[in-house]
Amino acid sequence: MSMSDDDFGLSSSDELELQAVADQADNGTLNGSRKHARTGSEQHNEPPSKVPKTTDAALNIATEVLQSRFKLPAFRLKQAHAVSRVLRGGSAVVVFPTGGGKSLCYQVPGVAIKRLDKLHGVRQGHAEGGITLVVSPLIALMKDQVDALKRLGIRAEAMDSSKSKEEYMSTVEDMREGMLDILYCAPERLNNEGFVASMASVKGGVRLLAVDEAHCISEWGHAFRPDYLKVARFAKEIQAERVICLTATATPKVAEDVCKAFDIPPEEGVFRTPTYRDNLHLHARSFLTKEESYPELIKFLNQHPGPSIVYVTLQKHAEQLADRLRRSKLRSRHFHAGMAPDEKVACQDEFMASKNMIICATIAFGMGIDKANIRNVIHYDIPRSLEGYSQEIGRAGRDGKESHCMLFMCAEDFHLRESFTRGDLPSRQSVRSMIQNVFSTMVSGTGKGTIIELSLQQVSKEWDIKQTVAKNIFAQLELRFGLIRETTPKYTQYQYKELKLPTDNSPVAQAILEGSRKAKLWTYVDVDSVSKKGSISRESIVSRLNDWNERGFIQLETKNVHQIYLVLKPLPSTGQDRQALSDKVYRELEIREQQDLERMDQVTNLVVGKQCFALALAKHFGDELPDKAQECGHCTWCETHQPVELKKPPQVPWDSKAFAKVLEAVPERDDPRYLARIAFGIASPRATQAKMTKNRVFGSMEDCSFATLLDAFTKVCDGE
């Protein structure tokens, strides 16, 4: 089976976001340049003496807010501990399982902080007010949260790219006037100079900075995003009084990294609740092929009726499986981020109301779904990591009733999983050449005004480096080496698919419609030329497009984004220095690949291990079973005391004919990874451009291990 970028449905912006959070990212240790935010009283704008000290008063107010505003009777799990620490001015890390109630840990303080000020008679006048800022990577979830808060009468807003200029300005104004309690934004927003400046001058300051999906900060996390490290720097720059980091999945190492990034003392500042849930029965089975596993899936679903989620890796497989289940007389629908917004909503609504529906979905489904009676969560394909697995099974049985989680290990799937991981690491030569060229040809200006302007899309094409990886290389140059600093990007090209565009006779709408180029599927808008032609500001055009997108009239995508980096230090100028820098960057990318491969092994080891699944999972997160029990009593291991045996396809002998054909089809000998990827069936910008993904040799050696292929092609390229 071969894989291409399209398989991941990267056409849809929220899948991009989700994928970025969920998929293995690609960068390395950035410890060297970590800048620490101050915490506790040291971090306050107010003198420490004015910080409320009595826990009881803080907790009383928090409970009062919980009951009167949020209409909930009492805190649960360790919510009260975390809220109380935050209200006393401390920073915290909260590790609660999915649906554990993390949001309340910052939402309640977001309202209670100001009441507490009043009670203690502090911050009257000038410094009154302030806001709670929430950094969250998922725009769709942000909107849901804001709507829910508004319904409760809490002054909340979100700053996302779909905001029109007017809406943006009105939110900024509200902030200035101290009219806002909670503001959500995406981490990318922190690269926007205007936003950082407005946060630094918000009336009353940022009282609390909440960082959602905080595991993205850690290089040990399954979804490391170097951009996320900028949140720690940002916290310091805007002098956030205190910070609360929230995640559902943090191994001890990840929690340690998050603590380090924000100077949170691990002993008092980390609030963790056990992930173990005794109503979840964890099962696993092993198969050679999907044809073998499908009848077992049907059997399982028939034996365990009730609302179910079946997770698969690729969008097209979600569609195909749902279709197949329907043909097997099961009520089923697919869900993935490539669907139109109203289709997604309809699907979710139907699932929420149903008592027997099966959703075949990619990982895009589930976040924000608060359905208590999901009876089964099935991984029909191998999950990407134990963190992902744990998060996904956590959606089952929130009502506490018996629920079943089945993991199918299918030998056929390993190829796709490995392709994901192997597809990220570019060749060393690509990274060297990219850095060499960027530093010599894309730098402009002098002195303080020196900038690097580039299009990641072009960089990616030219040097055969995935865009996400290229972005991470620049994040390394920024955070680890302090050479550059990313600033507000520039968009030059927008494109949209019409969904149901209403009549809009406004001059700006007319200018867009008349000045755009309509192709079969997409309409292309060159913002600068439409602006010139129609004498309409760039901002009005962009905000109208965003408005249409927001209302579901169009599906909007931005193209030709130009990344702008300010140059902070003299860049290495000799070829030798640039190469040394590139090699340091490359080393980190190699480490990421290794970690991602290990993550896959961890999933396999859970299933084939001679240990209770629930215990092994708890241990992975630095936890244990209640009363130090060694067995849960109802997982596959506990029921059989036999490890699941991994089915392995018979070893295929080395196919020298296929090897020769690859060499014949690909004349280049400059990059063994390029050759190995083509043989293995992994798309890359260079392969796509050379139309190699359509060539017969693409994926022709997928039965070989990638490492073996790499070895063989390296020998050829080295002339051995």
Ligand SMILES: Nc1ncnc2c1ncn2[C@@H]1O[C@H](COP(=O)(O)OP(=O)(O)OP(=O)(O)O)[C@@H](O)[C@H]1O
């Ligand atoms: N103390 C409480 N009492 C009753 N309901 C609560 C309490 N805390 C949270 N909830 C409810 O639990 C549900 C899940 O909460 P929330 O969305 O904050 O979880 P989460 O930990 O952020 O989950 P996820 O990891 O999926 O984002 C919500 O419906 C919320 O209202």
